[in-house]
Amino acid sequence: MHAESPSPPDGRGNAAIRVIVGAAIVAERKVLACARSHPPELAGMWEFPGGKVEPGESETGALVRECQEELGVRIAVGDRIGDDIPLGHRRTVLKIFAARLVDGQPQPLEHAALRWLDRDELDEVPWLPADAPIVAALRAGPWLS
Numbered sequence: 822m823h824a825e826s827p828s829p830p831d832g833r834g835n836a837a838i839r840v841i842v843g844a845a846i847v848a849e850r851k852v853l854a855c856a857r858s859h860p861p862e863l864a865g866m867w868e869f870p871g872g873k874v875e876p877g878e879s880e881t882g883a884l885v886r887e888c889q890e891e892l893g894v895r896i897a898v899g900d901r902i903g904d905d906i907p908l909g910h911r912r913t914v915l916k917i918f919a920a921r922l923v924d925g926q927p928q929p930l931e932h933a934a935l936r937w938l939d940r941d942e943l944d945e946v947p948w949l950p951a952d953a954p955i956v957a958a959l960r961a962g963p964w965l966s
């Protein structure tokens with residue numbers, strides 16, 4: 822028996838940390854918001870496209886893959902927005918990156934709906950609760966101005 826030490830906030834040196842990456846895709850001063858279609862308890866809540874970083878994958882690589890799978894687009898990944906966000910599940914963090922479209926127009930291949938939101942529209946959709954600090958950072962920061 823041993824006491825577990827707290828997870829380091831950035832996951833460095835701890836392979837057990839699960840990272841979920843999300844893309845704040847910005848175009849013409851608007852950010853792309855996506856309505857989840859599953860699981861039932863999350864359906865209808867809005868998020869940034871993304872998902873789990875798979876073993877052996879970089880965070881950027883995972884984000885590019887997820888946006889291709891979910892939206893049918895190629896993105897270029899930019900700077901981090903906000904800090905690591907601990908999720909409810911043990912040892913899971915959410916990291917959001919700014920991104921821009923390189924090829925294609927987003928299609929809701931896995932989501933129930935997509936919306937481009939300008940700064941004044943950010944509160945018009947029910948975001949997943951964990952995304953609140955990112956939405957606040959988008960409102961306060963340079964990305965949508």
Ligand SMILES: Nc1nc2c([nH]c(=O)n2[C@H]2C[C@H](O)[C@@H](COP(=O)(O)OP(=O)(O)OP(=O)(O)O)O2)c(=O)[nH]1
Nearest residue numbers: 841842843868869870871872873908915949951952
């Ligand atoms: N993609 C994404 N997930 C988010 C956000 N905010 C947030 O709390 N989450 C949570 C919801 C889910 O519990 C988890 C992501 O799981 P997921 O099901 O989208 O990941 P995935 O596509 O790799 O999973 P899978 O369906 O392939 O099993 O992170 C967000 O803005 N974007």
